[in-house]
Amino acid sequence: MAKHETPLLDQLESGPWPSFVSDLKQEAEKRAKNEAGLELQIPVDVVDDLLGVLELSFKHGKTHWKHGGIVGVFGYGGGVIGRYCDQPEMFPGVAHFHTVRVAQPAGKYYTTKYLKELCDLWDFRGSGITNMHGSTGDIILIGTTTPQLEEIFYEMSHNMDQDLGGSGSNLRTPADCIGQSRCEYACYDTQDICHHLTIEYQDELHRPAFPYKFKFKFDGCPNCCVASIARSDLSFIGTWKDDIRIDQEAVAGYVGGEFLPNGGAHAGRDWGAFDIQKEVVDLCPTGCMKYEGKKLQINTRECTRCMHCINVMPRALRIGQETGCSILAGAKAPILDGAQMGSLLVPFVEVNPDNDYQAIKDVIEPIWDWWMEEGKNRERLGELIKRQGFQRLLEATGIEPVPQHVKEPRTNPYIFWKEEEVEGGWTRDIDEFRKDHKR
Amino acid sequence: MEQEEAAEKIIEALKKKLKTKSKFYFNDLAKILEMKPRPAKKFITQMVVDCQLEYWSSGSTSMYGLPGTGKQAAAEHED
């Protein structure tokens, strides 16, 4: 028998999709039975009370969680988010209901042993409810009490080789796509740089000194599987300089129907014979391809590395060999001012593990210095760029304006010359000028 | 500036403001020290280690306060 009546939540279960309500009910039941005989460290009915408070919020049309709190593990300014219920008498099981963010491994590779240990720990010292994974990428453990926090942290850091993730005005846990571990499109080792920078910038991750949150995300190629271009203040997207490698025999294989386009995706329906002109050449956004005399050609100068042709014919087309990444700055979700995509800051930079990614750190650190000094409280990098102008970002990073920075000529961004950059400055010989120009 | 001097400066300034405010952004503290953020961070972090300051977090934003002051009320804009 459920502890609280939840008619509004029950209704959610009637839809066609799997429901979190059913999952929570299952977990509530599991805790009540406690077949493993655990000495549960937080109230056994935590999940029942979670369902109860959610039902009440639906009824009232408002939240019953308080805003934030002073919890954390000693010395860490992030990783734990304090949550308290404002109806603790009615729902004592969730009076404290703190969230723990756990740094996910690069590429989100786990062993089953690790996942089992983590879940055992969370059944024992928390609610048992997890969110794999939150928007930042972290493993999110939802719901525990204050006395459990240090215990959980000790167990993770001493016995599981595991750190907490970022929250608050910190560097958030960097996230990446699976990259070269599984994906032939990857232009650099996303997992290595993601891990390296996570370790390198520990202080930024755990001790808040930024105006607001700051996210790195790493995509191995422009397919952007972690959507870095939309979701991170600094987005690292793999790209290449030289030609797309074309295997003309394999192109013929696709044209002749020997290979399924798109790696066989969408093959559940008969779309008719593959038409290279219609499905590849005509869809190239820059119109830089042609297929003539059974030969596919690409004008590399015009190619924007959009990945379309490679995605359709992966056996025939491969990324180039001179690989690196582009860096884009300022993406964010729509809290203030609407959503914003990243703006291209560095068209191409080498991704070099042999010198600890120095060329990339040389871009990151001046950006932080600028934003830490000039950013208003709760202002994301993208908002600062908008407020002070893209040109200020270029000055702060010492990056020269290049045509790739210009999205639409004369509008965005508009790069102004300064007097010292112009030969002869702003002064002119007025008599000389008047010879050609009447008053 | 020495750690002790920095700590005194911050504690004094925060105590003065206690009536109206109990939580402060990092930049407010850096301004009290009249320092750029990076060097200020060293002092401020040490103050947390020494239990002279504590972190407060809403999940999205972090703030600093004197230990035990303000608590939840400030977050709900009640004080």
Ligand code: SF4
């Ligand atoms: S972003 Fe590119 S490299 Fe990374 S997993 Fe996706 S397709 Fe592969």
Ligand code: SF4
């Ligand atoms: S990657 Fe995109 S822009 Fe480049 S040739 Fe292929 S379809 Fe065209």
